[in-house]
Amino acid sequence: DQIAPVIQAFENRTNLSRHHFTALIRERALSIDVAEKTLHRLILRYYYFGSTKIALVALPRGPKRTKRGREESGEKDHANGEIPDKTNNRRGRKNILSDELSPNNFVVTPDDVDDMLRCYKQLLRKGPTNKTIAHETYLSTFFQKSHPDTYRQYINKQISEPVTYRQFCYYING
Incomplete structure (x- = not known):
């Protein structure tokens, strides 16, 4: 729905030039009050995944990460009263x-x-x-x-x- 008018405009090959491409995205983003970058990413995703509406469905989220980039599985063990084994989490090469x-x-x-x-x-x-x-x-x-x-x-x-x-x-x- 958000990108449909832009996709229709891109069927005309002259609109795929660098200047027209970004201008059309910018105009559409302003008209529906969405960030230009978000709309640009949606359009690229639409074309990348074969020009299907399924490509625009929200992707599933991965496991939740902590500040250091690790999964939060250790906190669950700690919440149950179990103390996780620190020796298995050692940093560096073995x-x-x-x-x-x-x-x-x-x-x-x-x-x-x-x-x-x-x-x-x-x-x-x-x-x-x-x-x-x-x-x-x-x-x-x-x-x-x-x-x-x-x-x-x-x-x-x-x-x-x-x-x-x-x-x-x-x-x-x-």
Whole structure:
């Protein structure tokens, strides 16, 4: 109904030129008080889907998204009193060894971040260092003291690296 007069006007090939095309859409949009862009999109959709009225039917909406682009399924679990498992929602690439070893389930706490910073600062006070050395030192000293069972499993190659180099750099830079 909204685009019918414009579609009839476009049957005349001279109206398909750039100037006439947009002018006709603009005039029709003003006469029915609709945004020009909306009318333009409807016309393009009409032609794209084979010039049928079915093409103008409203498309079904997809799943509702949150600000980060994820589906809202996690909130439903939380509303029922269930706490969703955070380890399955980890960001970043999966470790190559996680198929052979168990996946990295270690969750870094604020105390661990403080230990990382303390380790890095200690090494900087001693002289020039880099983050690779600081990461290795953190795992072998600070992490070993605060999480002996996890460190033992890591050394015995039962689990993958609990705090990766990337995580270490992320927390140091943050």
